[in-house]
Amino acid sequence: MGAASSTATVIDGKAIAGTIRAEIKSKVDDLKRRTGRVPGLAVVIVGERKDSQTYVRMKRKACEEVGIASFHCELPGTATEEEILKTVRRFNADANVHGILVQLPLPKGVNEERVLAEISIEKDVDGFHPENIGKLAMKGHEPLFVPCTPKGCIELLKRSGVELSGKNAVVVGRSNIVGMPAAMLLMKENCTVTVVHSKTKDPKRVCREADVIVAACGSAEMVKKDWVKKGAVIIDVGTNGVDDKTKKAGYRLVGDVDYAEVRKVASAITPVPGGVGPMTICMLLSNTLDSGARALEK
Numbered sequence: 001m002g003a004a005s006s007t008a009t010v011i012d013g014k015a016i017a018g019t020i021r022a023e024i025k026s027k028v029d030d031l032k033r034r035t036g037r038v039p040g041l042a043v044v045i046v047g048e049r050k051d052s053q054t055y056v057r058m059k060r061k062a063c064e065e066v067g068i069a070s071f072h073c074e075l076p077g078t079a080t081e082e083e084i085l086k087t088v089r090r091f092n093a094d095a096n097v098h099g100i101l102v103q104l105p106l107p108k109g110v111n112e113e114r115v116l117a118e119i120s121i122e123k124d125v126d127g128f129h130p131e132n133i134g135k136l137a138m139k140g141h142e143p144l145f146v147p148c149t150p151k152g153c154i155e156l157l158k159r160s161g162v163e164l165s166g167k168n169a170v171v172v173g174r175s176n177i178v179g180m181p182a183a184m185l186l187m188k189e190n191c192t193v194t195v196v197h198s199k200t201k202d203p204k205r206v207c208r209e210a211d212v213i214v215a216a217c218g219s220a221e222m223v224k225k226d227w228v229k230k231g232a233v234i235i236d237v238g239t240n241g242v243d244d245k246t247k248k249a250g251y252r253l254v255g256d257v258d259y260a261e262v263r264k265v266a267s268a269i270t271p272v273p274g275g276v277g278p279m280t281i282c283m284l285l286s287n288t289l290d291s292g293a294r295a296l297e298k
């Protein structure tokens, strides 16, 4: 290899998501031709968080692009748990809605678990209902929906030709929406999975054993070059805003991985932005299409 160090292949999530969106669009068109109807996604947003509004706007635009109908309910940050539950029940009963997404986090004082459990499992396109998560975990059971971000991570690995069977995978983070289901999915792909979390004694030592790292700890650039074995594949889920006066928005996004340094030792790596994020939205469209097809083709 000589003096010049090798640099990782950049896994282009934005491009892969574009390819998948085109596949979804043609399936939506086809469903419409056969049934005269299209899948519908309802998004519930509570409060005025800037980042939530940005994500919701992106989801709406993505729906439009592939021909999925989108429905919206914006509640004020002062909304009560009962009001949120009522909105969920209304969408549960609406035959034009095949997927319901309640944007997280919900305001303090609202019981998220209770709200998520209220979503009809047939419309749980986030895959956050305990029954869907339970089935994801259990052999012999298949969930109706797999959570979008972890599903997007696996899709990125597969479409990049990364062999998973028998590999050591380390997931950094164990949240219900990313880390835990990501670990479950990697296990299904026959990886040997280790999960690192905030009480892990020596995360660097654990990560150094990994052939594949999925970083989802929400801590800017935590995974350093000396945490990564040469040739490892890195999937960076993190989206952290850091102050940057040179940017128009006053901040820029960085991942949970020190991208500039880690790319010198990894064999492949996802960028932030343009890696996992666009895939998350794409998997949401995919889950909504599946749900719509299931309901409309009956």
Ligand SMILES: NC(=O)C1=CN([C@@H]2O[C@H](COP(=O)(O)OP(=O)(O)OC[C@H]3O[C@@H](n4cnc5c(N)ncnc54)[C@H](OP(=O)(O)O)[C@@H]3O)[C@@H](O)[C@H]2O)C=CC1
Residues within 6 Å of the ligand: 149, 172, 173, 174, 175, 176, 177, 178, 179, 196, 197, 198, 199, 200, 203, 216, 217, 218, 219, 222, 237, 238, 239, 240, 256, 276, 277, 278, 280, 281
């Ligand atoms: N690109 C995308 O589509 C998405 C991106 N994200 C991003 O992914 C990241 C993770 O999100 P999410 O799972 O919701 O976050 P959470 O805050 O819910 O979970 C973070 C997890 O990381 C662990 N953790 C936190 N700090 C450390 C540390 N210093 N060392 C080891 N483990 C640590 C926590 O451990 P413990 O359990 O012990 O507290 C927890 O399990 C965020 O940056 C978020 O913005 C999230 C969703 C989608």
Ligand SMILES: Nc1nc(=O)c2c([nH]1)NC[C@@H]1CN(c3ccc(C(=O)N[C@@H](CCC(=O)O)C(=O)O)cc3)C=[N+]21
Residues within 6 Å of the ligand: 054, 055, 058, 101, 102, 103, 104, 105, 126, 148, 149, 239, 253, 272, 273, 274, 275, 276, 277, 278, 279, 280, 281
């Ligand atoms: N019920 C629920 N479901 C979710 O799936 C959910 C949620 N709540 N709450 C918040 C997190 C976060 N999340 C992201 C989605 C897309 C990008 C994304 O597309 N990011 C772009 C950049 C976007 C930008 O420029 O700000 C990228 O990485 O390229 C990021 C993060 C979904 N989440």
Ligand SMILES: [Mg+2]
Residues within 6 Å of the ligand: 134, 135, 136, 137, 138, 139, 140, 141, 142, 143
């Ligand atoms: Mg199962």
